Amino acid sequence: MESQWTEVHQLCDTNPSKISPVSALCWDPYQELMWVGQDSGRVASYYGKGLQRYTSFKAGIDQQIRQIKATDRGVISLTPNSVQMRDRQGLVRWNISGHEHMKDLHCMTTTIMNSELLVAGQQDHILVVNTARGVVTKSLEGASNIVVMRHLPRSICCGSMLGEVTLRDPRTMKVEQRIQAHTATMSDLDVSGNLLLTCGFSQRQGSLVMDPLVKVYDIRMAVRSLAPIPFPSGPMFLKMHPTLSSTCLIASQTGQFQMCDVSSLSMGALVPTSQFYQVQTSSYITSMDISSSGQTLAIGDGNSFVYQFADRENYTMNPYSIPVVTPDTSPAPNVIVNDSSPLSSIGMPYYTDRLLSAWTQPSVYEAGYPAPVIDDEVLRSMKTIDFVGYAPNPGNVLRNQVPRRKKQIVKRDIPKFRSEQERELLSARGILDDDITLALDPQCVNMPKHYRQVEIQYSKFGVDDFDFGYYNQTIYGGLETNIGNAYCNSLLQALYFILPLRTITNCHIATVCEKSNCLLCELGFLFKMLRDSNGQNCQATNFLTAFSTIPQAEALGLFEPEAATPNISYSMLIQNFTRFILEQLHQEANVKENPVILTTSPPSEDAVTTPSTIQQLFGLQTSSQTKCAACNHESSRTTYPFVVDLLYPKKPKKRSFTSVLKGSMYRESQTKAWCAHCQKYQPSTSKKIIKGLPGIMIVNSGASSNEDMAIWRQNGPSASPNSSRQDDSPSESSWVPERIGIRIIGTDVTIKAIPMDADIPIEFQGPADVSTHLILRLLWPAATGLSEEEMAKSPWFVFNDFLVKRIRPEEVFSYKGTWKVPSVLQYSRIDIDEVLDTSTIPNSVDYSILFKTMTIAEYTPDKLSYEPLVPEEMPKPGTLVAIDSEFVALKQEETEIRSDGTKSLIRPSTLSLARLSIVRGEDGDTEGVPFIDDYILTNEPVVDYLTEFSGIEADDLDPKASKRTLVPLKVAYKKIRLLVDLGCIFIGHGLKKDFRIINILVPPEQIIDTVDIYHIRNRHRKISLRFLAWHLLDEEIQSEGHDSIVDAQTALVLYKKYIEFRKDGSFGRVLEGVYEAGHKANWLKGSKEQSTPRTASTPQPALDSPAVFKARWAM
The missing domain is CATH 2.130.10.10 (YVTN repeat-like/Quinoprotein amine dehydrogenase)
Incomplete structure (x- = not known):
């Protein structure tokens, strides 16, 4: 019992x-x-x-x-x-x-x-x-x-x-x-x-x-x-x-x-x-x-x-049981099958009936083409008598003849891998033509291809083999999707085109910020990548990783589940994310003395301090007034909501966008609230009165029902009776106007749609103290970086993750198709350059992080593995530095075995930066001496430390046990970001993959990659650093684990050797000798006792050779 x-x-x-x-x-x-x-x-x-x-x-x-x-x-x-x-x-x-x-x-x-x-x-x-x-x-x-x-x-x-x-x-x-x-x-x-x-x-x-x-x-x-x-x-x-x-x-x-x-x-x-x-x-x-x-x-x-x-772990059913009778098992045939076994060694099953595959010759015939579609003209003139239709011959076809149609060439919706293009000598031509006169239905009832979800395909060479250029032939960078919470990409792209926000983030990352997961910092780093991309694909990895660590975001349900379900409304999800990210940026940008950047913002009655730069840029200055119905006591406070949520009429009827926007901005409600005068809850009247408009106004559509979407799909009314716009203009054919005017006088708000080619009405040209604002939909020429000629084609682009394409204005303002749901609108003042002064924001760059040593580990190492820079060594444009990094795996790769036995890569492993080492590269006594050797704290669980390839142990990344210089990811990232902005030239081996995982975009002119230097273009083999060091430098590296300092120093020596070979004109012969030696050694390094298989033109380097600097062995 x-x-x-x-x-x-x-x-x-x-x-x-x-x-x-x-x-x-x-x-x-x-x-x-x-x-x-x-x-x-x-x-x-x-x-x-x-x-x-x-x-x-x-x-x-x-x-x-x-x-x-x-x-x-x-x-x-x-x-x-x-x-x-x-x-x-x-x-x-x-x-x-x-x-x-x-x-x-x-x-x-x-x-x-x-x-x-x-x-x-x-x-x-x-x-x-x-x-x-x-x-x-x-x-x-x-x-x-x-x-x-x-x-x-x-x-x-x-x-x-x-x-x-x-x-x-x-x-x-x-x-x-x-x-x-x-x-x-x-x-x-x-x-x-x-x-x-x-x-x-x-x-x-x-x-x-x-x-x-x-x-x-x-x-x-x-x-x-x-x-x-x-x-x-x-x-x-x-x-x-x-x-x-x-x-x-x-x-x-x-x-x-x-x-x-x-x-x-x-x-x-x-x-x-x-x-x-x-x-x-x-x-x-x-x-x-x-x-x-x-x-x-x-x-x-x-x-x-x-x-x-x-009732116990080792239970029995009966005290004594008779063994269960089981069927006899037939022994497996003793058949040995290998690559040389003939197919006839496998016996055929016994059968008595004729096999289905034994078809006679008459049973095989060519299937005919389906019947051609009858022209509508013939069908209209057809008469039916006794279920048989008769129609006169229109004369465009021959009697008793049907033309044989050519086989249709199916166009690929996805590009071929780069490796396939090289083998077939193809150049990728995008299906997304840059010509904006693409033949689409004017109302976009059917979803065009460039709006569909795009996914990255992986070959055995990983993500580098995917042709992103197939989807983007513009000057703007797209964002990849193989990251958690990648639904944020669209909003991040939209925020990038807000120049004042770009300036705020750039000034913020220039200063000292001690918060490890600061979204304002990560947004600034991301904007710099998009600025330098020039059409290349980028990743918001670091930003989304920092976003995933914020508990408030998880509590608000802003994290995307791993497996998408039909119940998820991505429209509402991105609207909630918009509200959250602006509030988060405000908290991180808010300082004790906020600079004034919006010159037309009216002073607040109850404001003690100046609003933050984010509040001035996005905040809608609102006075929330409450009046007690019992004692008529009034109270008010000033708030700065960052978004306007559209509220639709309860009874569906035709309403203009401006009337819905006005009803959403000015609210009055009856509720029970605490009265400070009566000292109890009383019926109260609450009003929200607009006092001032921001430089950028963000509107959440809030369309969550079919009735709301029916309002968006109606044609927009004319802005004025005497408007001179053409019938096919976006504002006329869409419910959303491209430009609106807002006028605030006291508590009265007037909102009116203004056509783009119409003059600004006189009532919207008042003085600044009346808080008159003219605002325009998202884009202005300075933000896009387009010339007037390009703007004349179309200033509108669609950003579908890493797919970027110029589109027609009709596509932007059309919501006829059920596949398209509006989410977030961004309006900006047309005079934002005059009323917004970002020069008051402190923007002096703090370089002190390059000169000091910091660690978050409890144990302080007695001896550092590097010598920090001193102010006299301040890098300048063209300064040579050698870099190498090590990584740990956060997720293992996902593969599947196909029916033919081949392995297909579904998703590569997720790697995270674990160690960053940078050494001095300029000639001198300190050449090859490292000045950065940071181990990176990883907040996410590590599934594999890759010790065999990285040399990283679990204790190295543990703040309580590490004896290394352990820093947060943002500290290491900021150091390398500063070096990139200073114009340093980075030398390393396989830097493309390193920079991708670090999540930084370095201009190609600032990269010297030895994997590309020592490579013949018509050869597929990329030579490893270990083999190059053994063959050219007579050095054994990576034999007892990897050391990023040694790898960076080796890459620097290889570059100096390359300069020597170029000067004496022997580089071509040396490189051919490297490939010849690699084939003989099967690309495996030799031992010290063996003679190095060098060509006659390859000199034997001495230990005291200038190319092999002394500081390398001094470490």
């Missing part, structure tokens, strides 16, 4: 097309089998602890299996009108059906000798069946409506639908005693020794109610009622424990069960709470049984599930 029952296994019917409830369960007392019967008439058995499927057969044709009983001779199953015995392998021994007294059988039990079977049900007879011969030997009358039967050595217990229990003589079946246990039907009973337990229903007000008690009787002489067992959830099934005579198992239909000691309860003891258990089922319990050992039990439910519980 002190053991704890735990669920050890679940199984379900293998037929998922039709759920059939479990109607009967039986543990086999002779073999380790469990028998399961279903309402569909199927009986299945499962063997062993894993409950593996053993046999399965149909015992009844669409008839419920009412009971299963396992004997030493076989397994007996009972259906409403049949009794059947089979052996444990499923073969029928005998079957009794169609008997005149078999009308509605419910239960069965065996006699003492197990030679006879008693069968009863809702009928007037008890049938006696001989289990050896399978025949009905007797039919006893006077026993009606029996639903449960159990046998004792001296009596047979029968429970009826009337709630009565009768004890009968097993020889004559005469009633010896009667017990009225329940007033309605009996649900279950069981016996053990002299104890009888029953559960059932009672009649109350004409309906059946389950009795909440298990009734207990002593049946030794005269029947005596004992203390009942309370079971509040309603007992439905009873089983006495096979080894503990006074212990019973009680279960309800809701899945609750308990083990209970009847003897302890009769003495007043309570059931301990630990003995109550709950089956985790979504249906109802239908059957239950406990094994003969008492160590495991099974419970079935209405969803075809069987739940197995055990």
Whole structure:
């Protein structure tokens, strides 16, 4: 009784097309089998602890299996009108059906000798069946409506639908005693020794109610009622424990069960709470049984599930079990198959019929072309007579002839990999033509290709083999998608084209910011990458990584799930992200003394400090006024909401954009609020009054229903009755105007659509103190960097992650297609260059981070592995530095094996910067001495430290155990960012991959990559740094792990050797010799004892050679 029952296994019917409830369960007392019967008439058995499927057969044709009983001779199953015995392998021994007294059988039990079977049900007879011969030997009358039967050595217990229990003589079946246990039907009973337990229903007000008690009787002489067992959830099934005579198992239909000691309860003891258990089922319990050992039990439910519980880890089903008969296994043929084995060594299966593949020649014929589409002109003139259509020949086709159509060339929607293009001598030509006169439907009802979701395809060479230029032939950089929360890319691209925000972020990253996951810093770094991209693809990896660490973003549900579901509204998600990111940027840009950048912003009445630069740029200066209805006390406060959420009219009707915008900006509501004067909650009137407009106004569409979208899809009304715009202009054909005017005088706000080619009305040309603003949709020439000629074509571009394409204005303002849902609109003042002065923002660059040593590790190293720069060594444009970095894996690569055995890369491994080493490269005494050797703290879990290739140990990145210079990622990134901005030239081996993982874009003119220097263009082989060091420098590197300082120094020496080879004109011969030696050595480095396979023109470098500087070995 002190053991704890735990669920050890679940199984379900293998037929998922039709759920059939479990109607009967039986543990086999002779073999380790469990028998399961279903309402569909199927009986299945499962063997062993894993409950593996053993046999399965149909015992009844669409008839419920009412009971299963396992004997030493076989397994007996009972259906409403049949009794059947089979052996444990499923073969029928005998079957009794169609008997005149078999009308509605419910239960069965065996006699003492197990030679006879008693069968009863809702009928007037008890049938006696001989289990050896399978025949009905007797039919006893006077026993009606029996639903449960159990046998004792001296009596047979029968429970009826009337709630009565009768004890009968097993020889004559005469009633010896009667017990009225329940007033309605009996649900279950069981016996053990002299104890009888029953559960059932009672009649109350004409309906059946389950009795909440298990009734207990002593049946030794005269029947005596004992203390009942309370079971509040309603007992439905009873089983006495096979080894503990006074212990019973009680279960309800809701899945609750308990083990209970009847003897302890009769003495007043309570059931301990630990003995109550709950089956985790979504249906109802239908059957239950406990094994003969008492160590495991099974419970079935209405969803075809069987739940197995055990009270110990190493349980047994029976004390002694007969081994289960298993089918003979045929030995596997001794066939050795390898690459040289002939196909004929594999035997053909024996067959007698003709194979389907043995087609005769006439069976193979060429399929014809489908019938041509009939012209609409012919169909219009067609007349139908007796289901046959007739039409005159239009004369454009020949009689009885159909022109053979040419095979259509299917255009690829995705580019070929770069490696494939090189093999086929192809140059990628984008499907996204830059010509804005692309033949699309004017209203964009159907989704154009450049709006579809784009994905990066990977070859065996990784992401570098993907042709991003196929999707982008503009001067703007796109953002990649293989990063978590990449849905933010679209907004990040839009924010980049806001020049004042670009200036704010650039000034912020120039100063000292101690916050490790500062989004304003990461946004500034990202903007610098987009600025330098010139059409290259970029990644927002560092920004999105920092974003994923903010707990407020997770609480707001801004993180994209790994697997996208249809329930996600990306339109609402990006709107919420817009509101969050501006608020976050405001908090990070807010300082004690904020500079004034918006000269027309009216002073706030309650403002103590100047608003932050983000508030001045994006904040809508709003006065929230509250008036108490009881005491007329008024209070107000100034807020700066960053977005305007459009509120649509409740009754759908045609409304202009300006009227909806005005109703959304000016709000008045009645609510209950705290009154400071009354000192209690009072009905109040709340108003939001616009006091000043920002330089950039962001509007969230808030279109979340079909009614809201119907407003967007309506044609926009004319801005004025005398407007001179053409009918096909964007503002006329769209609900959204391209330019609007906003005028604020006191508490009155006037908003009006102004056509782009129309003069500004006189009422919007007032003085600045009236807070008059003219605003334009997102783009102005200075932000795009386009010339007037390019702007004349179209200033609009679509940014679909790494797909960038010029589009027509009609596409921007058209929302006719259901595939297009507006999310965020950005309006900017047309005079923003005059009213916004960003020169007041401090922008002096802080270079002190290059000259000092910092670490966040608790242990401070006694000796540094590098010498920081001194102010006299301040880098300048053209300064040579050598760089190398090491990485750790955050996610393993995902691959799949195709049917032909080849491996396909689904997603490469995700790497993170773990160590950054930069050495001095200029000639002098400090040449080759490192001045940066930082280990990077990683906040995300590391799945592989790649120690064999990186030399990184787990303790190196642990702040509590590291003995290295450990810094946050932003510190290391800012150092290399400063070196790039100072114009340093970086020397290294394989820098393209390093800079990509670091998430920085270095201009090509500032990169010297030895992997490209020592490479012949028509050769596919890229030579490793280890082989070049062995062959050209006679150096063994990376033999006992990687060291980024050594690798950077080696790359620097190789570059200096390259300069020497260029000067004496021997570089071509040297490079050919490197490739020749590589082929001979199979591109594996040689040992020190072997002679280096150099060409005659390759000199043997000495240790004191100028190209091999002394500082390298001094480290």
